[in-house]
Amino acid sequence: MSTNPSLAASDTTEESAPRPRIGEWIIENLIRLAGLSTVVIIGLIFLFLLREGGPTFLDIPLRQLFGSRWYPIEGIFGLLPLIVGSLLVTVGAVFIAVPLGLITAIYLGEIAPPWQREILKPLIEMLAGIPSIVLGFLGWVALAPLIQNAGAATGLTAFTGAVILAYMSLPTIISISEDALYAVPKEYRDGALAIGATQWQTIWRVVLPAARSGIVIAVMLGIGRAIGETMAVMLVTGNAANIPALSGGMIFEPVRTMTATIAAEMGEVAQGSLHYNTLFGIGIVLFIITFAINSLAGRIVGTRGARRTGGKL
Amino acid sequence: MDRHSRQWTRLWAGLTVLAALLLVGCSGGRGVAQAETTSQQRAIQNKGSDTLVNLALAWAEAYREVDPSVSIAVTGGGSGTGIAALINGTVDIANASRQMKDKEYEAARANGIEPVEFTVAIDALAIVVNLENPVSELSIDQLADIYTGRITNWQEVGGNDAPIVLLSRETNSGTHVYFLEEVVRKGASDNTDIFAPQTLLMPSSVGITSEVRRNPNAIGYDGLGYVDTSHEKTIAVAKDANSAFVLPTVASGADGSYPISRDLYMYTAGQPTDAIATYLAWILGPEGQRIVAELGFVPLPEK
Numbered sequence: 001m002s003t004n005p006s007l008a009a010s011d012t013t014e015e016s017a018p019r020p021r022i023g024e025w026i027i028e029n030l031i032r033l034a035g036l037s038t039v040v041i042i043g044l045i046f047l048f049l050l051r052e053g054g055p056t057f058l059d060i061p062l063r064q065l066f067g068s069r070w071y072p073i074e075g076i077f078g079l080l081p082l083i084v085g086s087l088l089v090t091v092g093a094v095f096i097a098v099p100l101g102l103i104t105a106i107y108l109g110e111i112a113p114p115w116q117r118e119i120l121k122p123l124i125e126m127l128a129g130i131p132s133i134v135l136g137f138l139g140w141v142a143l144a145p146l147i148q149n150a151g152a153a154t155g156l157t158a159f160t161g162a163v164i165l166a167y168m169s170l171p172t173i174i175s176i177s178e179d180a181l182y183a184v185p186k187e188y189r190d191g192a193l194a195i196g197a198t199q200w201q202t203i204w205r206v207v208l209p210a211a212r213s214g215i216v217i218a219v220m221l222g223i224g225r226a227i228g229e230t231m232a233v234m235l236v237t238g239n240a241a242n243i244p245a246l247s248g249g250m251i252f253e254p255v256r257t258m259t260a261t262i263a264a265e266m267g268e269v270a271q272g273s274l275h276y277n278t279l280f281g282i283g284i285v286l287f288i289i290t291f292a293i294n295s296l297a298g299r300i301v302g303t304r305g306a307r308r309t310g311g312k313l
Numbered sequence: 314m315d316r317h318s319r320q321w322t323r324l325w326a327g328l329t330v331l332a333a334l335l336l337v338g339c340s341g342g343r344g345v346a347q348a349e350t351t352s353q354q355r356a357i358q359n360k361g362s363d364t365l366v367n368l369a370l371a372w373a374e375a376y377r378e379v380d381p382s383v384s385i386a387v388t389g390g391g392s393g394t395g396i397a398a399l400i401n402g403t404v405d406i407a408n409a410s411r412q413m414k415d416k417e418y419e420a421a422r423a424n425g426i427e428p429v430e431f432t433v434a435i436d437a438l439a440i441v442v443n444l445e446n447p448v449s450e451l452s453i454d455q456l457a458d459i460y461t462g463r464i465t466n467w468q469e470v471g472g473n474d475a476p477i478v479l480l481s482r483e484t485n486s487g488t489h490v491y492f493l494e495e496v497v498r499k500g501a502s503d504n505t506d507i508f509a510p511q512t513l514l515m516p517s518s519v520g521i522t523s524e525v526r527r528n529p530n531a532i533g534y535d536g537l538g539y540v541d542t543s544h545e546k547t548i549a550v551a552k553d554a555n556s557a558f559v560l561p562t563v564a565s566g567a568d569g570s571y572p573i574s575r576d577l578y579m580y581t582a583g584q585p586t587d588a589i590a591t592y593l594a595w596i597l598g599p600e601g602q603r604i605v606a607e608l609g610f611v612p613l614p615e616k
Contacts, residue, residue: 153476242510
């Protein structure tokens with residue numbers, strides 16, 4: 001294929017004097033361009049978001065922006081119910097997915113015999129292949145009636161969304177944290193067992209801390225998947241822009257997420273109107289939240305890396 | 314190995330050429346199609362209200378037999394979506410379950426488009442509840458209290474001791490705006506009440522009917538054409554304390570005795586000409602209005 005000519009080119013240059021190698025120079029710069037383009041595109045997206053969404057924060061008084069009502073066709077733009085909705089669904093999903101995902105990963109990586117592993121791993125990866133809208137539809141048809149029968153006023157609640165999102169982010173959390181567990185050197189386990197630790201103590205006190213940075217990344221990627229999900233959430237959360245009263249049952253009330261709001265309202269909105277700008281403003285808020293989560297993850301992973309190199313090498 | 318990779322290269326090259334040809338073919342094809350439409354085949358783009366979409370599809374289908382040279386593409390998305398498309402010049406006819414707002418007229422004129430309005434049918438908005446719900450009559454006042462959150466338990470309107478789950482269409486639906494003005498605000502222009510924040514906003518009519526069918530606490534509203542009384546119950550509505558409770562039917566919608574009924578509209582960009590004008594005349598004629606009645610909407614009174 002295309003690698004053949006470049007290989008031939010490098011062969012000939014090696015035989016002759018050390019001239020600048022044209023083939024290598026081209027490839028190097030192509031790679032650099034590819035790397036830079038990601039940065040440029042992200043920069044452009046952020047600029048676009050700022051240009052379209054910026055007016056929101058200038059034209060709407062902050063007090064209204066953090067008000068508790070969202071009714072855009074009457075010019076009421078309180079973002080609080082949407083932010084609370086997104087957080088409630090995402091936090092709910094994390095509380096379900098992280099323990100479940102970690103336990104599965106530990107079982108797969110530390111306890112399961114190889115033949116089980118070989119069956120389970122591809123199955124879990126298949127879960128990642130299910131389109132989100134299918135999971136959402138499943139939630140609408142099967143899960144919502146269950147939750148309603150369990151005593152909620154309606155089955156379309158933040159909890160329903162959280163369960164669907166948890167299952168959507170489980171494959172990410174399981175396979176990345178399982179990889180992290182796998183990367184822990186065998187000597188750690190042998191050492192722990194040799195000084196008389198049980199298997200549980202080895203997992204809990206030695207392997208998990210050693211794999212911490214990888215597990216944190218797994219959880220963060222899982223959260224990232226959950227907070228940005230739109231269609232499935234729109235189907236099952238009821239889309240009521242309501243702030244549930246602070247209580248144990250608040251997760252069993254309908255909510256409206258930021259992503260569902262953008263998706264539901266973008267089609268109708270007149271370009272350039274305040275409502276249009278505000279939908280992009282929601283995009284900025286979402287961007288900032290995801291960015292914060294990512295840099296938090298980066299910091300946790302960063303301190304861990306520093307400690308490892310400082311202590312061991 | 315080397316021969317193998319060369320074959321692959323050739324295959325890739327072939328595929329690339331094919332893709333390029335396809336791309337060129339597509340863009341070229343569109344040009345040809347457009348040229349054709351001006352001479353013989355006329356395509357009409359029709360978009361908007363989800364309330365109207367089934368009716369518009371039925372019209373388009375029946376019209377195929379009237380004039381096979383006209384093909385009508387119908388899509389939904391909501392009245393606001395259709396009107397926005399008309400303003401942007403991407404559709405020929407916009408369907409709307411509400412009249413265009415002044416703001417929208419201004420936006421259209423700014424783009425050099427003068428929208429022309431046609432009333433094409435009448436829609437009665439049915440209030441639907443679960444079949445198990447004992448409540449069968451509500452006044453507009455009670456409905457307004459329910460939808461603004463002043464009444465939150467079915468007991469307060471003669472039903473079971475159970476919370477009321479409010480269902481509404483999304484805010485981009487013309488039905489939502491109509492319900493807001495005629496029921497939540499009782500038709501008073503100085504009333505600024507809005508839906509209770511607990512209202513579940515459904516992206517489609519189907520969303521409302523399926524939740525009403527499975528949830529005994531739910532109340533929703535939907536165009537009469539979408540209601541199937543064997544799976545959900547319609548509520549008889551009284552305009553005020555002195556009027557009788559009337560069930561939504563084709564007859565009560567046509568004679569105006571049912572209080573929540575409205576006109577449905579089609580908008581064209583400027584006075585319609587040739588194919589579009591003939592199509593609209595056919596819709597307003599006896600043939601088109603017969604289809605209106607068939608789909609559970611209310612035909613226009615004969616002039």
